[in-house]
Amino acid sequence: MKIGIVGGGAIGLLIAAYLSNEYEVTVYTRRSAQAQRLMNEGLRFVKRGETKRVSLQAMAFAEANINDDLVFITVKQYDIATIINHRNLFDQVKTVVFLQNGMGHIKLLSPLMEKNIIVGIVEHGALKHDDRTVEHTGIGKIVLASLYGTFGQAVNLSAKSISDFPFEFANNWENVLVKKLIVNAAINPLTALLRIKNGDLLKVKPYYEMMKLLFSEFKQVLPIEDEQKAWEHIVSVCQKTAENYSSMLMDISQNRKTEIDAILGYVLEKGKELGITLPLSQFLFYAIKGLEEGGTKNE
């Protein structure tokens, strides 16, 4: 089976590293320089202090004519519109997996409804050190659910069980994405604003109270079946990742665009649809937008 991976970020490289053992993998990058480097030097894969070189194919996305059996789209949510505008590049592909945070990208996927469209979430920790180096920092799983059509060629992913890199198949895509969204909405903006580790949201009592206030606000507009369980899931993620800095905090401190639109932006849209005002989500949304503008004078 031929597998394509669009996006040469941490998640794209991580999937490439694991699937290259079993399948013929091509990584489609935004910059041709990165593709060149991956082709020439191979992918460097770091896990538990050990380094391995992985050979694979790579090319610039814009120059590609993708005809793999299964394609993963691993770009950030804010780049999905660009991918959809170039959908002719993967016209021949039957099955596409979208691995974005948030839920804002779902409505952009309707032009692809003739294909098998799968959405999923990544619970692995991965760190991209440079254009050809990725480190697997936290073993988790990838959960997939079908949005349009069937699982198509993705079912093969369960056939070969790859150690430390399991795939799980779920029925209800909304449940899968919401579960990740509420974690991102509760943890990411707060930790980015307060510049704290995930675990401090439990350790510092007033921060815990802030997270509770925020959750009780946004839960009003998200399809959450069991509120108590959802809250406990948030708390358990804080515990498990207590020593980590959230991706949003990392983005802010490295002056990168954050995924705030995909996360609280989506929550605010839902609020508007339902006619429910969400002052805290709005306030935090502005705070992160301000920090993105480099409004911080935190020399």
Add this chain to the structure above:
Amino acid sequence: MKIGIVGGGAIGLLIAAYLSNEYEVTVYTRRSAQAQRLMNEGLRFVKRGETKRVSLQAMAFAEANINDDLVFITVKQYDIATIINHRNLFDQVKTVVFLQNGMGHIKLLSPLMEKNIIVGIVEHGALKHDDRTVEHTGIGKIVLASLYGTFGQAVNLSAKSISDFPFEFANNWENVLVKKLIVNAAINPLTALLRIKNGDLLKVKPYYEMMKLLFSEFKQVLPIEDEQKAWEHIVSVCQKTAENYSSMLMDISQNRKTEIDAILGYVLEKGKELGITLPLSQFLFYAIKGLEEGGTKNE
């Protein structure tokens, strides 16, 4: 006229510096070491780069038997309860001026209703460099209004007009305090949380939106006559103090207790009284409490 000043902080020392030219001034400090130093070496007063030595009396508050004609209380709002507990120390004083931020101290002053009790706000900028040195960093004014009784001996303050140090007399103490409270509530917690200069609340659009959201929330529970004018006053203070760091940001960055209880704590109390929920004020209140706990890991 003999003037007593309780509190050897920036405001206490600033008032001492100006009034010592005209009156017999005694500063009552918390620590006797500070009083000793003021007695022995005099007060150092810095203004526009020039330094002047001012002679005055000083002693520890707890050892004092105050019998001045007019006493200023310049301690922080959170120390007012202690002052009231020691009110026997100024039993003979007829007229007392309280210069605290917020409004939380008002209800603590009822045991003094037999005296002339004046409340006021300070619009000067002052910086305490050490126990005997204060710098006048921004020329403003002190506005006074009577809470109980009359202005008493305070009327004399208007007789001698002191250059760069005017006193203004107002009718309605609530208007005077609310005007300062809304400025403090809008600017201080936000700048402390975002670690920005006051002017950034206007310069960075999303921060401006945050301040607007916050104002439209807390204005519901404060006695504001003209909302448009109140908002314009906040904006004009941001402009005038654009390059300044708010006192709350300074307190946070120097690991000092902030005045959040006197400011947003008061707003939240009002909300409770009126049965109006104030999610943003509550959220920001927790944020500052968390920062006070040193919850920030902003190494």
